Amino acid sequence: MDPQVAILLVSFFALLVFGTPIAVAIGVCAVLTLISMGDGPAFYTVAQRMSTGIASFPLLAIPLFVLAGFLMGEGGMARRLVGLASAIVGRRRAGLAYVSTITCMLFGAISGSAAAAVSSVGGMMIPEMARKGYSRPLSVAIATTAATTGLIIPPSNIMIVYALVAGGVSVAAIFMAGVLPGILVGLAIMIACRFICPEELDDDSCAQPSILKTALDALPSLLLIIIVLGAILGGVCSPTEAAAVAVLYAFLLSVLVYREIPLQNLPRICLQTGITTSVIFFLIAASQAMSWVMTAENLPQTVSAALLGLSENRWVILIIINLILLVVGAFMDMTPAVLIFTPIFLPIAVQLGMHPVHFGVMMIANLCIGLCTPPVGTCLFIGCGVGKTSISQIVRPLTPLILAMIAAVAVIAAVPDLSLWLPRAMGLLE
Numbered sequence: 001m002d003p004q005v006a007i008l009l010v011s012f013f014a015l016l017v018f019g020t021p022i023a024v025a026i027g028v029c030a031v032l033t034l035i036s037m038g039d040g041p042a043f044y045t046v047a048q049r050m051s052t053g054i055a056s057f058p059l060l061a062i063p064l065f066v067l068a069g070f071l072m073g074e075g076g077m078a079r080r081l082v083g084l085a086s087a088i089v090g091r092r093r094a095g096l097a098y099v100s101t102i103t104c105m106l107f108g109a110i111s112g113s114a115a116a117a118v119s120s121v122g123g124m125m126i127p128e129m130a131r132k133g134y135s136r137p138l139s140v141a142i143a144t145t146a147a148t149t150g151l152i153i154p155p156s157n158i159m160i161v162y163a164l165v166a167g168g169v170s171v172a173a174i175f176m177a178g179v180l181p182g183i184l185v186g187l188a189i190m191i192a193c194r195f196i197c198p199e200e201l202d203d204d205s206c207a208q209p210s211i212l213k214t215a216l217d218a219l220p221s222l223l224l225i226i227i228v229l230g231a232i233l234g235g236v237c238s239p240t241e242a243a244a245v246a247v248l249y250a251f252l253l254s255v256l257v258y259r260e261i262p263l264q265n266l267p268r269i270c271l272q273t274g275i276t277t278s279v280i281f282f283l284i285a286a287s288q289a290m291s292w293v294m295t296a297e298n299l300p301q302t303v304s305a306a307l308l309g310l311s312e313n314r315w316v317i318l319i320i321i322n323l324i325l326l327v328v329g330a331f332m333d334m335t336p337a338v339l340i341f342t343p344i345f346l347p348i349a350v351q352l353g354m355h356p357v358h359f360g361v362m363m364i365a366n367l368c369i370g371l372c373t374p375p376v377g378t379c380l381f382i383g384c385g386v387g388k389t390s391i392s393q394i395v396r397p398l399t400p401l402i403l404a405m406i407a408a409v410a411v412i413a414a415v416p417d418l419s420l421w422l423p424r425a426m427g428l429l430e
Contacts, residue, residue: 108150
């Protein structure tokens with residue numbers, strides 16, 4: 001192994017073991033590698049790469065979507081989506097499990113945030129499911145896994161990040177590519193719920209509101225997806241401009257129409273947005289510097305040669321990549337994982353005949369599983385906090401749901417048309 005590559009890898013994992021924040025670890029190992037390469041102004045080089053790495057107009061969509069997500073989370077949209085999902089599927093066996101899953105899918109898609117879906121929807125559904133006889137660990141497991149579908153169904157911040165790193169990938173194309181795979185993951189979770197929910201749980205006793213009434217009540221919230229995607233696909237505005245429209249719409253809906261966010265709460269929401277955005281952008285900046293160092297050391301080509309040397313079978317290589325991503329997702333947050341491993345694995349995938357858009361959807365769907373598993377699992381810890389349960393208690397009901405998600409990722413990887421059909425039908429791909 002090249003000494004510089006060894007320094008890069010050893011320093012990175014050593015810093016993680018000692019509990020260094022991942023963005024700091026990425027930046028430090030990039031500096032150490034450059035110093036070992038004899039690059040005199042290593043700190044200057046890394047700082048320059050970090051600053052240029054976030055100097056991108058499409059990235060401005062991220063803080064805007066984050067702000068829109070916070071406004072939606074506190075603006076009463078989740079409660080209205082719960083009412084709509086309950087009216088549609090609440091009378092079926094395991095109906096509340098279906099309600100929780102569908103609501104998380106809708107809210108996650110509208111807000112673009114899995115964490116917001118867990119906290120907002122889970123905060124309402126977990127106590128209700130417990131009152132109807134569901135165990136709290138099962139309720140938390142359902143909300144935790146279902147919330148991740150919002151990162152696959154557009155609009156999605158992580159898809160914007162992938163499009164930036166992949167280069168030449170249209171944001172609109174990968175947005176539309178995530179629709180059917182995201183629905184597939186949600187259906188897989190619902191199928192698993194059908195088998196793991198106890199037989200005696202029957203939600204027919206629930207008071208079911210009129211579907212028409214709840215649909216009209218939830219329609220303003222659902223319109224946000226249509227407005228954002230319609231504006232992007234219709235060429236009316238760019239994803240960044242569509243994100244600004246989403247903020248304005250969420251503000252009008254939450255503050256003026258629903259009146260659930262007092263004006264005095266807006267500074268706090270803006271502060272939360274700033275803090276969240278700063279963390280995301282620090283990760284992106286540091287990862288861009290590290291990606292430049294890896295490219296300079298030909299690490300993607302080295303990994304590609306090693307993987308392709310293991311087997312000539314396309315499916316074997318694809319399985320290996322997915323297994324690596326599955327492990328990476330358990331130990332690394334999604335944003336740095338996409339930023340670091342896209343330059344490594346995307347060239348291999350393209351060499352295997354995969355479309356970059358298809359690979360991006362597969363990668364994001366795979367890394368979503370890591371949000372539900374320890375030790376990093378952001379959604380898992382939020383869900384346990386909201387549901388007042390422990391990770392040890394949630395493992396048993398979570399396992400079949402994780403297996404269902406893995407099965408869905410296998411289908412996404414094996415069936416390219418699932419991801420590519422919709423963007424091609426809309427003329428977004430050749």
